[in-house]
Amino acid sequence: MFLKIGELARRTGLTVRALRHYDDIALLVPSERSSGGYRLYGRKDVARLYRIQALRRLDLPLADIQGLLDNPAGDMSEVVARQVAQLDREIMQASALRTHLLSVQGQLQASKEPEIDDWLLALENMVAGAKYFSDDEQRTLNTRRDGFTDAMAPERAELSTWLHSLVAAGASPESPQAQSLARRWIAMLLEEAGGDEGLLIKLYTMHWNEPSLHALTGVDRVGIRFISHAMAFARLQLYTPYCSADDMATLRQNYVAQTDAWPPLIAEVRQRMLAPAPTDGAAMRALAMRWQALSLAKVGGDATLHAKLQQAFRQDVALRVGSGIDEALATYVGQAVAHLNATSSS
Incomplete structure (x- = not known):
């Protein structure tokens, strides 16, 4: 018994156009043709079509389906793993949306009509997160935020x-009030990131780059810069036990001026580290040159003072907190700088 393409389409709920496309790409080629050239589908064709439809429910691309059907020994475990990963992403996104909807529900119950911007900004926040964080990192942040946000x-x-x-009020980031604010703000972000300096620098990068988040959080680039400069002044005070009075005078002239350049460089180095890129490769060599130039700029070019700061940074945990630089990154960039210096001196 053979079915013409129209009958097969009617019985399966597919369109004739879809069946013709399957034929064109050799996914489902009819076993026979009538004397008039009409496609005729037999029992084996129908069985293959149902397998195709079953796999389509897994949202697999047609090319992957064809590979699986034409190679019975194909690795279905990989297919299932991909689907599990996709479901994990969808669950995470649904969880984030659920959190926002609960917030909106609270506004409604309090007789406060949510603005359309509340919806749009929250959705933009979800989209922005996917640009900066891996699936695992987003899961970590969402887990941390459950209960933390409220x-x-x-x-x-x-x-x-x-x-x-x-x-x-035009306050200086160097003022005691500004430094106190910055310490509390960074501590709050670190708690949200679970103490992970890598996540902290990604949070900074995301909030710096995404204007929609400025409206959502109420903190724009002016505010972000104020906090980062105030934190630089606060960190500067921690170097006092390691430096002379002349050293501190040099740092006050140069240290904070380099603040804005550090976060994007730290983020780029971390990205290379996670790739992982070799510390003696061309990409890291260029970053190591920038890192060394910035490090020397913040001490006014004083190599002896630079060495003091490096030693203090390695020894004093308080200097690293909130910097975006953990021990792994410090080691990685240190190796890249060492390779750079060795190449320069040879």
Whole structure:
């Protein structure tokens, strides 16, 4: 018994156009042709079509389906693993959306009509996160945020208000109030990141680059720069036990001026480290040159003072907290700089 293409389409719920496409790409070629050239599908064709439809429910590309059907020994475990990974991503996105909808529901129950911007900005936040974080990192952040967001909301609101008032008043990032604010702000972000300096620098990069998040968090680039400069002044004070009075005078003239250049460089080096890129490769050599140039610029070109700061940074954990530089990254970039210096001296 053979079915013409129209009958097969009607019985399976597919379109004639789809069946013709399957024929064109050799995914489902009819066993016979009538004397008039019409496609005729037999029992084996129908069985193959149902297998195709079953695999399509897994959202597999047609090329992958063809490979699996034409090679019975194909690795189905890989297919299933890909589908599990896709489901994990969808579950994570659904969980983030659920969190936002609960917030909106709370507004509705409080008789506060949510603005359309509330919806759009939250969705933009979800999209932005996927640009900067791996699936595992997003899961980690979402796990940390469960229960954390509500608990930290009062402090976040307090710090945001304090930040806006300091910026509006033209306060210096060097002021004690600004430094206190910066320490609390970085501590809050680190808690959100579970103490992971790598996640911290990604959070900074995302919030710096995404204007939609400025509206969502109430902190724009002016505020972000104010916090980072205030934190640089706070960190500068920690070097006092390791430096002379003349050293500190040099640092006060140069250290904070390099603040804005560090986060993007740290983020790029971490990306190379995770790739992983060899520390003596061309890509890392260029980054090591930038790293060394910035390191020397913050000490006014004083190599002896630079060595003091390096030793203090390695020994004093407090200097590394909130810097975006953990021990692994420091070791990696140190090796790249060593390769660079060895090449320069040879």
